[in-house]
Amino acid sequence: MELYTHYMRMALSLAERGTGWTSPNPRVGCVIFDEKEERVLGWGYHRRFGGPHAEVKALERAGERARGATAVVNLEPCCHFGKTPPCAPRLVEAGVGRVVVGMRDPNPCVDGGGIEILRKAGIDVVLGVLEEECLHVNRGFVKALTGGRPWVTVKAALSLDGAIALGDGESRWISGALSRSKAHLLRGENDAILVGIGTVLKDDPELTVRLVSGQSPLRVVLDSRLRTPACAKVIGDGRCLVVGTAESDPKRAETLRKAGAEVVLLDAPEGRFRLDELLSLLVRRGVLRLLVEGGASVIQSFIEERLVDEVSLFLAPKFLGRGIPFTGNLRLRHMGEAIALRAATIRQVDGDLWLEAMPCLP
Numbered sequence: 001m002e003l004y005t006h007y008m009r010m011a012l013s014l015a016e017r018g019t020g021w022t023s024p025n026p027r028v029g030c031v032i033f034d035e036k037e038e039r040v041l042g043w044g045y046h047r048r049f050g051g052p053h054a055e056v057k058a059l060e061r062a063g064e065r066a067r068g069a070t071a072v073v074n075l076e077p078c079c080h081f082g083k084t085p086p087c088a089p090r091l092v093e094a095g096v097g098r099v100v101v102g103m104r105d106p107n108p109c110v111d112g113g114g115i116e117i118l119r120k121a122g123i124d125v126v127l128g129v130l131e132e133e134c135l136h137v138n139r140g141f142v143k144a145l146t147g148g149r150p151w152v153t154v155k156a157a158l159s160l161d162g163a164i165a166l167g168d169g170e171s172r173w174i175s176g177a178l179s180r181s182k183a184h185l186l187r188g189e190n191d192a193i194l195v196g197i198g199t200v201l202k203d204d205p206e207l208t209v210r211l212v213s214g215q216s217p218l219r220v221v222l223d224s225r226l227r228t229p230a231c232a233k234v235i236g237d238g239r240c241l242v243v244g245t246a247e248s249d250p251k252r253a254e255t256l257r258k259a260g261a262e263v264v265l266l267d268a269p270e271g272r273f274r275l276d277e278l279l280s281l282l283v284r285r286g287v288l289r290l291l292v293e294g295g296a297s298v299i300q301s302f303i304e305e306r307l308v309d310e311v312s313l314f315l316a317p318k319f320l321g322r323g324i325p326f327t328g329n330l331r332l333r334h335m336g337e338a339i340a341l342r343a344a345t346i347r348q349v350d351g352d353l354w355l356e357a358m359p360c361l362p
């Protein structure tokens, strides 16, 4: 089993090479190896959406040597014709002796069907090796398919006393330069970044990936009165979605569309967006992972509606006093209502602390 764990780690790090390019498909890596000699015979990963699957690339590299070998893949091999032909029959044809699978594919077109094809062909299938890690690598894909919405990460830079800005809104720069480039890496992992109109008016952010290499996600602005200026940097090259309401001024919508933004109008009873509606709209557009970057009232809404799956917080070693708290005006009545988090990782980034944590389920 330890041997399989080792190769599964390899498959997972291959899978991560597809980060930023595979959505709405999963990140998948595959290693084909010889169990007796403990030698890698082939490897591959899903490089981009619509491209060949990891297993196909690994089989290509292994060639005839795949016969009798073991294939390790973080996601169940597919059994359907999508953009590419199915992988499970390819593994059967190649004559592999065993397939080690990290997790079952929740895609209803697959959902155990790939494993069934392999087993029926007499191939030994070992399921669930490093399952937790495999689920984590494809948490966006899994959330989209099983929860009908993207995986939501809230990112913020905050002072040790929990402020994301001074009282007047000034927030540049709380965290250090290295933290900011880590935050850009995080942007590149997500398919969309969301901010409220307050952030656009105050900071005029670009919301692109600049400090590291990577694809810039779709930008989403929650803007019930369509106050986004036509010259806002967030509209940029046009991959920007401004979300207004049915009451929004149609002239403003027209101006923003001319400037290159896409405008969608959603229900907003009592002036508050239905975030569930927004998230299902985004998932239908292939957004598996959404990064919420503020401001505080947007973060507060996501927390109140229990829509936060993960937080990525850069804690800078400074006090800002009575500024704008990370959770906005969130009020709890008693300790029993506290939202507990479990830390996935805690790292030091120059002088800052970088905490990645996930709310514990109630």
Ligand code: AOF
Binding pocket: 022, 024, 025, 026, 028, 029, 045, 046, 050, 051, 052, 053, 054, 055, 075, 076, 077, 078, 081, 082, 083, 084, 085, 087, 105, 107, 110
């Ligand atoms: C991938 N890459 O390496 C594997 C996937 O439209 P297709 O043919 O690319 O099929 C996409 C589905 O195939 C995907 O949703 C997932 O269920 C399955 N496995 N997908 O993109 C891969 N192994």
Ligand code: ZN
Binding pocket: 053, 055, 077, 078, 079, 085, 086, 087, 088
């Ligand atoms: Zn496949």
